[in-house]
Amino acid sequence: MLTINVAVLLAVIVLLRLRRRTESRSRRDEKFTVVIVLALGVLIAPTPVGRGILDFLGELADGFGEGGP
Structure with missing residues (x-):
């Protein structure tokens, strides 16, 4: 039996949609x-990968905060 992780499926869909040309998108298509991206974020957030992304972004933000004048 083949199982597909919904988060992985949404990630593939997002990548395929973002590869399309920007000029050919309608407003409905962009919405x-x-x-889809928001749903992917909700699915990834409680996972260890989501926590790693959050930690990385937090360190990146701290780096920008310390680098100011």
């Missing part, structure tokens, strides 16, 4: 992409 649909945003909804």
